[in-house]
Amino acid sequence: MNQVLEIILRLAVWLLVAPLLPGIINKVKAWVAGRKGPLVLQLYFDLAKLWRKGVVMSTLASPAFVAGPAVAWVALTGAALLMPLGAAGSALSFRGDVLLLIYLLALARFCTAWAAMETGSAFEGMGAAREVSYAVLAEAAIIAAVLSLSVQTGSVSLVTILSPSAGAGAVLLAAGLFTVLLAENCRVPFDDPNTHLELTMIHEVMVLDHSGPPLAAILHGASVKLLLFAVLLVQAVLPMGDLTPLAATGALAAGVLVVTVGVGLVESLLARLAFRRVPLLLTTAFLLCLFALLVAWKGGAK
């Protein structure tokens, strides 16, 4: 009974906090640009509005057009439940759960891409092609990052590998994971969530034809994913295990806030990269994670 309650509580935290992040990012961007900007809670209102709206479906689309976002949302939420939260640990921890987490993200990506292709639109096809292609490099970077954490701690379980600090390679790992975060969550410089030029987008262009509750599921899932990566980044770098529970929770919250503001600043100060440069930046992220792995290796050998 307690366990069920705990899972519900965790779920509530993840689902309720997640939409805050895009709001903060937008506020930071507005602040840098000297605008007033939308409310921090804007996404909550948007989600509530979308949830009540009707759906327009393409005549070409099959029911999987609606099922895809649902499956992706479940996969992302499941991945979030595997992620430990500071001193609270995770809802379920077992050997190899980190691999399940990575592959749940892949499942979500597959479903989003599939749903995008349902419409038969060239724009959406283009977005899906970019998403699945860049994921190849992003996935290599994530595996290298996880390997470095595993070598550091001698474990393949999220709770253990995220408990100590990343050690000497922390800066490299932070830079690598932050770049992956930007790519996986479709932020500048990989993608521009605000643009109206569909030709230049990845993620946003995949969801052009979605509306109503499925779009709400997609937007909410995207915010959960952003929070997931922020939490992963913060816990990988900070020594969560050495702090008292209260301090750990505080550090986690502060860290996530710093990452979010950082995303907002990057988005304000950088322009989107030309598409042919995207693989280069992702390769750089991969190399950063790879060097973190080598540092972890040498560090442990002493």
Added chain:
Amino acid sequence: MTPGALLSLAAASLVAGIASGPRFSRAWLAFTLTGAVAGLTATLAVLLGATDWEWQSAFALGGEFVHLRLDGVSALFLALLSVVGGTGAMYAREYWSEEHYPDSAPRGRLWWSALLLSMGLVLLCANGLHFLIGWELFTVSAFFLVTLDRQRPGVRAAGWLYLVASHAGTVCLFAFFSTLAARTGSWELGPMREQVALAPLFWLALAGFGVKAGVFPLHVWLPSAHANAPSHVSALMSGVAIKMGIYGIVRFSGWLPVPAGAGWLVIGLGATSALLGIAFAFAQNDFKRLLAYCSVENIGVILIGVGGALLAVTHGDAPWGKLALAGAMLHVWNHGAFKALLFFGAGSVLHATGTRELSKLGGLWRTMPWTAGLFLLGSVAVAGLPPLNGFVSEWLIYLGLFDATMSKGVSAWAAMPAAIMLAMAGALAMASFAKAGAMIFLGAPRTHVATDAHDCGLGMRGPMLLLAGVCVTIGLAPILFWRVAARVVASWRPAWVMVEAPAPLTTLGSVHVALAILVLLAAVWLWRKSRANGLACGLTWDCGYATPAARMQYTSASFGGIVAGWFGWVLQPERKLRRPRGQFPTEAIRLERVPETVLERVIGPVGAVILQVSTAVRQLQHGRLQFYILYVLAGLIALGVLVMIGGAQ
């Protein structure tokens, strides 16, 4: 019944199948299914029991006593053969039916039974001579199945290439078995790990079996053979026949001592096959070729596991070696199940539309909902996504590789890049199948062949449902498999029986079940919510196109363009471009084809040079006597000079 009786029943049924095949299709199906069920039961008895089955004849065949043996390793492969062989026979009855192919359908049934029988023989033989005979029968029956539709020149070329490549491999196996027999003094096969002098023979076995398995760069025959064969044959070839190569590698690395470098080479070959195989797959426009290249990738994944296990043997790291081998063996099964399912799905599409080109299809989900759904399930499985079976085996291999990396031993230097390449191959597999599924089933029909399609009948749907059931079962209850895996590992390396290899498969299984239930619930809920809110249908909005046309859709080549660019150094795509010209351009063409690089850029040119040299040398042979006398004279003088120089020393 004992395994012996069951295996005899299976063999007798298959012989009856060969006899009845050409005339009576119903009796043939009954016999083949009896054989498959009997074979499966026998293997289950061995896999779930504790003892191997062995039988030695009192009579000699070709000068050698027949020695049959069913242990953990061979039982695993035989079980897969029974399942894919049985379902394929059911599928073939509707797919390659008498009314569509009056000429080749009877032949197809005959060779199907012959192929099953010969593969079973290979798996059971514990005598080098009989193994070779079985191997040759297997190669030849597969050749006749690949070339069933032999009126088409493409099919004949593919069959020819397959036959030549297979025999190049068989040459290595002849050398392997005869050297082994010469060194040990007997054709008998069995565990001989202590005879260290036999270790170098492993390289011969690796080359011979590697050709059959389709390891990069020995895979040259595989794409065209799998693409041109009838789909049920492709399913058997890809699901089981290439696994015979894996069987050979696993079998003889288990029985014979292995050289120290074996693990390094096998894991390297595996990682290369996985990454390059799937890169080739992603760039294909022919969906059966795409599936064929994806088999190269999966063979690579299996070999990463096997290579990991060999490294563990060399460096004495049993726990993670056991995980890697268990993962590889489960992947043998998983790939057999989902690739057969995908080839059956591809066959249904081909049956309905008559084309293998992705750029001519589209929107088939409406006319072929069953095939679309089952193909989607197979795609999720082959991409290694939870909660299906592909993820379980890749997860086990990952665990092995992670443990190897964490041990910081020498083998970590192989495990680390292998894990990263496996991750990239996984992401590419996801991309390839998102592309294949979407191009075939989603969007608008690109040509009329796709508009006029119809779904397959029950005879083709039933076998696909069975295989889908296998994929789901292994995905949701992977713990059922652990006992079998432990049995296989025990046969491969008896010293590893007691080793603890921690893999929480029960937890993973329950997570998968929860995930599957939640996914279904969420999908239904969102669908109902959308319906309740009001579901309107309209043209694809697409930022306001008034009249989107089918040809404006993203194509298969454009979908794979980014990755094809990254791998351009190995894919070497051939482009044909005619730009639109003038005020009123009439036509513009952009064609792109990805050749089989190893075959067309390496083996082709080398073969051409050899042919040129042979043609030049043939000039010497012209039938004029006086020149022949001159040759003899020149030869004699040369010999004389040689003897004089030799004598002087």
